[in-house]
Structures are given as structure tokens and as C-alpha cells.
Amino acid sequence: MDGANSAEPREFSSPLLSPETLQAYHGNDGVECEEKRQKETWSVPAILILTTLVAVSGSYVFGSAIGYSSPAQNGIMDDLNLGVAEYSIFGSILTIGAMIGAIISGRIADYAGRRAAMGFSEVFCILGWLAIAFSKVGWWLYIGRFLVGCGMGLLSYVVPVYVAEITPKNLRGGFTTVHQLMICCGVSLTYLIGAFLNWRILALIGTIPCLVQLLGLFFIPESPRWLAKFGHWERSESVLQSLRGKNADVSEEATEIRDFTEALQSETEATIFGLFQLQYLKSLTVGVGLMILQQFGGVNGIAFYASSIFISAGFSGSIGMIAMVAVQIPMTALGVLLMDKSGRRPLLLVSASGTCLGCFLAALSFFLQDLHKWKEASPILALVGVLVYTGSFSLGMGGIPWVIMSEIFPINVKGSAGSLVTLVSWLCSWIVSYAFNFLMSWSSAGTFFIFSAICGFTVLFVTRLVPETKGRTLEEIQASLKR
Secondary structure, three states: OHHHHHHHHHHHHHHHHHHHHHHHHOOOHHHHHHHHHHHHOOOOOOHHHHHHHHHHHHHHHHHHHHHHHHHHHHHHHHOOOOOHHHHHHHHHHHHHHHHHHHHHHHHHHHHHHHHHHHHHHHHHHHHHHHHHHHHOHHHHHHHHHHHHHHHHHHHHHHHHHHHHOOOOOOHHHHHHHHHHHHHHHHHHHHHHHHOOOOOOHHHHHOOHHHHHHHHHHHHHHOOOHHHHHOOOOHHHHHHHHHHOOOOOOOHHHHHHHHHHHHHHHOOOOOHHHOOHHHHHHHHHHHHHHHHHHHOOHHHHHHHOOOOHHHHOOOOOOOHHHHHHHHHHHHHHHHHHHHHHHOOOHHHHHHHHHHHHHHHHHHHHHHHHHOOOOOOOOHHHHHHHHHHHHHHHHHHHOOHHHHHHHHHHHHOOOOHHHHHHHHHHHHHHHHHHHHHHHHHHOHHHHHHHHHHHHHHHHHHHHHHHHHOOOOOOOOHHHHHHHHE
16 A cells, blocks of 8 residues: 555645745745645635535534434433333434445435435435424334434445545545534534423434424535536536636646546446455455444444443543533544644544543443452543543544545446445444443443453554545546555
């Protein structure tokens, strides 16, 4: 991987300071060259910002759905006379819906378009939130939660893919990671609002970001790469021009998209089983591997049961949850800012190392409790461990696997591959969420030592297999992985 990069430095280097550019501005025009570089780096058209904001409002919907079940639990159980087992079905059926949404997400996004896929997802979510808000019996709750889950499964694939396809290579990582930032905001604000409002009103509020995206879709363009895939060359270049700014020269990028798309048209659309070919092996290994390691590192177990973890460690659950939210959003925002400066690999390595350390500290806390030693210090150690884990995960492992998933698959297999990767993510999420309480009953210390070991393995996986995609066009990334 590193050898390929060093052997072909010009193919993958940023065009902002290419040899041709330096030669054109040689001599007395050095200042002009620097001004041009700064303008190209920082000038972001308003339409690109607006389009991204409309897309990631779907990510906020995703977050609000995840965050809903916790603050609504007592109200729903009291009003509808549900037991713990019945409410557990309400909580877990979201993931079942998301798996089904993930299975159909790639096909809908490929054949109907990225905008249409986001529109379908919001229709599912709006119907689901309304079913929850007006439910009188438990099964209406389940139908509503299932529909919201289907919408989430679609959104979890199409939002990062769409954002990656519309943004220039020097901004793509940061813009795509806003997907994860908005999920965090959705979870946190739903927790906060849910503490003061009735569960039915909270469900109705959940429809607001859905409507924002649904209406916003009428004002944003389709992905230029999706348009190119179906032979709409002029429209693809026109959309690309509007997204890059009226004065930008998009001829090189448009030609690269066209040449790469035409080369792929000789290859058939791959089904999920057709992905298991040698030419897609590395892309599939990286995409699926990162999702498995992201989920088996314990994130959803820790997120869903954070309060009980703190209580088990002898610490206040409410204080621990507040501290988690206070760490999560700033660290996710920092990841957005660093994504296109430091690159994906360094952030992943730091993030995975931090999650490994955080799980180890939490495991040590429970281990000391079992030995009845350092009773005063062990709750603090658990809090520090979970906060280190949360901050480190938010910095990189939370968002970067979705960024890389959106970058590494060619357009002819992106639908099938994206569906598979998203399905694997939701399936692993369900497995960890389901097994977490059983693991904690077996051994709290052992559970976190296992998570720590998996996070340590993630460091090795990233070091050996994950390519750096910063500053490279999607076509360059995909061509290098096929080689």
C-alpha cells in the first residue's frame, strides 16, 4: 500500500501545488500562487454547504431515533401499561427495521437516485413517528418504531455516500464526518428535550427534521456521479460546476468521472454475491472489517447501558451520562476539523488506541472491585475509562468507517457493497446490544478486557490494510484498490 503511493506520487498528490502549478506561477508570481492555493482550499460555494446541510439533516433524524427510547421509557410504559419485556421489543425492533432498510438501501439509491432514497427514508420516518405519537396500544408502537428503523437503515447508507459524491477531495472527509456529528447532536438533544416533554410530543418533534430534509430535497441537486453513471453527462458537469462554484475549472474532474464511469460500464452491476471477486477483495475487506471492529469494540453496549455501567461501578449514572454527552459532541467536532488535515489513517489509529485504553481502564476498575481493592478509586477509574473511550471513539472510529465506506467502492458495485457493509454494521450492533447484559453478568472486567483486545486489533488492522484517502478523488482511490 505505502509502496504504491510512493511509486506514483503524482497520481495521488493534491493538484493545489502540483509541479505544473508551481511552474505556471514561478518567479514574481509566488504571491499569486499562494493566493490561488488559499482560494481553492477555503472557497466553499454556498450551494455545497446548503446541499450538505439538507443531506445531514437526515443524520439528525438517525440520532433522534436512537436517543428517543431512553427518555420516553417511563411515560410509554405507564401510559400504555407495557412491561419491561414489551418495552424491550420496542427498543430492539428499531435495529431490525434498520437491517431491512440497509438491505434495500443500495438498490433504491442506485436505481432511483440518492435524493429519492433520502426522500423514501423520510417518508418511512414520518409515518413511523406519527404511528408512535398517536398509538393507543403496543403493536402500533412496534409498527412505528419498525418504520423509523427502516428509514434509519436507508439514511445510514445514502447520506455519507451522497455527501462524498458531491464534495471536492480536499473537503470530502470533513463534510462526510458531519454525518456522525449530526447523529451525536440528534441523540443528545433528544435526551435533553425528552427530560422535559411528554413522549407523544417528543415523537411529533421527531417529524420536524424529517420534513426539513423532505422539503430541502427539492432545492438540492442529484449526485453528479450518479448522473454520470446513467449517461447524463451534460447534466452531471452542470451540477459539478454549481457545486464547485461558477469560476471553478471542473473540466479535469468531469473528464475523470466520465472516463472512470465509461470504463466501468463494460462491467456488469454486481449483486452482493458478485462482490466476492478478487478485484473487490481489498475494498470489501476494508469496508466490512472496519464496521465489524467498530461495533465489536463495544460502542453500542456502552452507549445503551452507560448509566448502568456507572451504577455498577459505584458512580452516579446521571452525572456519568452528562459527562459523556459533554465529551462526545466536542470530540466529534474536532474529528470533523482534523479529517482533511491529518488524514483518515492517523485519526483512526489515535481513535482505536484511545478506545483500547478506555476499555482497559474500565476493565481494570471492575477487576479491582472484584478483588475488593481501591474501592474509593475504582468508580473514578470507570468514569475516566468510559469518557476516554467515548472521546476517542467520537474522534475517529465513530465517523471514519462510514467516510471510507463511501469512498472505496466503484459506482458499479457501490449499491450492493454499501448495502452489505451497512447491513453488517446493523447486525453487529444488534449482536453487541443483545449480548452485552449477558457478558456483564458473566464478568464485567472480562467484558471490557475483550473490548480492549478488539480495539487493540483494530490498530493492527488499520496499520496493515486501511488506505489513506485524503486528498485523492474517488476515482483515484477506487482504481488503486482494484490494482
